[in-house]
Amino acid sequence: MASVAQRRSPGLIFFSTALIVFWLMIATGPFIWTVWGSFKVQGDFFSKTDWRYALYGVRTITETGDAFTGNGYFGAWIQQEFWRNAFNTVIVVTFTVIISLTMGTLGGYALARSGFRYAFWLLMAALVFRAMPHITLVSGYLLPFFEWNLWGHLPTTIIVLVAINQPFTLWMLHSFFLNIPKDMDESALVDGCTRLQAFRHVIIPVMWPGVITTGLFSFLLAYNDFAVTSVLLSQENQTMVPKIASFLGTVRQQGQVMFAVAAVVSAMVPLFFLVLFFQRQIVSGLTTGAVKG
């Protein structure tokens, strides 16, 4: 591979390595800084005097006696009851993922196996729906939901998130099912299975890689959502992200910004592990449909 002709000039190697190192610094630096700083007191993390205070925790030592403190986490999780919001997030995310995958696999399979013109139009409609800013849809829900007393509850939000997720799920699973050879389920049909039986016994056993990848993105959409959850959930049902947003107003007045920092870091941790374990699926998911054109 590395023939003499392909060897790169030292200047180029230096330039490209410098670019990558620089990129890695700006990509990960803020996260490392914030995770580290979340174990300090506010005087260190937002230090006017010397930025190195945040590294060594000078004020943290004088205030708490140790270089690291869990006060921010205690304040956020126990005092501000962030655990309730974390629990709500778990409920919303779990159900959103399960329901949207169930609907999406059925629909995506149908779209991949139907050669009719309306299947194409459905996909195009889904693309347009995918482009709708979520907040515009939310402004359509709000008044009817108030009228029908549906506003503020977790199930409402779950259904809404599932629906908003459908266009993307359909596209992704559709292109995934296209890759499963038609002959597989068709031979089952020839053997006398119904469509549902063919789906159940032939397609379901081989579809898991695609479903997992799609599920990851459904997870991310539900977990990262702010527009829907912040408007559609009542105060006590809030998930983590809108709660962090409402933290911002209250904690600043009380001088408890570290609560918000701790909450932010806590909400970041699951995502970190998600990337750690599912890196390959995320990469393959991002490129589905792209590389194939």
Added chain:
Amino acid sequence: MKHKTFFWFILPSLAAMLLFIAMPLVSVAIQSLFVEHDQVLIEVENCTPFKCESSVAVDQEATAALREERPLGQFNALGTYTNRSHLAFAEVREAWNASGSLYDFGAQLMNLPFYKALAFTITYTAVVTPFVIVLGLAIALGVNALPQLVKGPTIFCSLLPMIVTPLIGSLILFWMVDADGILGAALQRIFDDDQLSLKASHSLTWIMLIVYGIWHSAPFSFIVFYAGLQTVPQETLEAAQIDGATRWQRVRYVVVPYMTPLVVFITLMQLMDNFRVFEPIVGFSASAKATSLSWIIFNDLRGGDIQLFGSAAATSLLTILGVVVLLMPVLIRTWQEFGRKVV
């Protein structure tokens, strides 16, 4: 697949999309034609021992009853679209007549909430998208040349800005560039100005949000380009090399053409996502200097004491119109391709 089977398979997801995506659009269209009820006023007579005075007061009960009875509000036709917080025809005409130069006219437009938001949304979309594509390609080329061993960890680290919740990502950056944060304090020291704050100036706020946007989206284009680079045939590269192409020429004339479909894909995705920019404005608390279309809808719904459904709906419909205009080239192209396939 038979029509009937297809129908049953697609039903759940179709129902969800119709109920929660298509219906809200109808609901938004209807709501935008209505406006909140005025408060019901009654004349109250206050009599003191010396004289009687009549004053006008708000009849809370009647107002509440009216709102209860007709929650949609009163019919306003297209009035909401043309008022000051939306298209503001009257104000625009006035500004046009009053202003001496185009620059002056633009400055006056920026005082109108809708145009201010539109200007930021378009600027953000137009600046972030090309930057993301160029930066993503550069990183992909760089990572592709790395030794196999460090590729995995590099990709892992690169994914983080994109995967993290937008609100959280913007908060993390905000805390760093805030006046007390590490970068903010460093900037103050460099420019020797205690009052320097990125939040205080219009242009710096815009730049800060755009930098966040690039930081957030670059990993997406990097990953797509990186996957694309793996499919560039080695033979073509070698052939170009034998013909005497320099490294730059090989990138320019072999790699980049292979990437063109990917550029189209990334542009499409980025246009859709950047046009709905919203969370960073909340995260950076930047709404005083920069607002986006999504943000003004959110503000109508959550900002004040009374929810301005009509106003939010009108902005929503205008935003959707913007999305359709944005997607038009893609839709037309797909339409033509589809037509060719059928014929």
